[in-house]
Amino acid sequence: MRWWKMLGLAGIAGVAATGVVIARAERRRRAYTPEEIRTRLRERVEASAADPDQPEGRRS
Template structure:
């Protein structure tokens, strides 16, 4: 194969990689946005409890 052909193959492979990466990022973003703010807060509090072994203090906003 000549050099020009290799450059074209690498270009197509690179473009396919960019498209695949974009699709994965979009899927992860949709999954992340599927949570309500209350669900996110609950998940973060559960992580904090699991990480420290103690309950987080309630915030001043009364939420």
């Protein structure tokens, strides 16, 4: 029965670690001002327009 406990604890630790990663990414995403977001999007559009060899569906 002891290995079931270890498996359960490992599962709980994995869920907690995933939650931490998601929360950290969300905080980083929300830290941008609207102007910073616009600037980044414009840069991405310019970069994808400058690379015509990139397939249409794969542009970032």
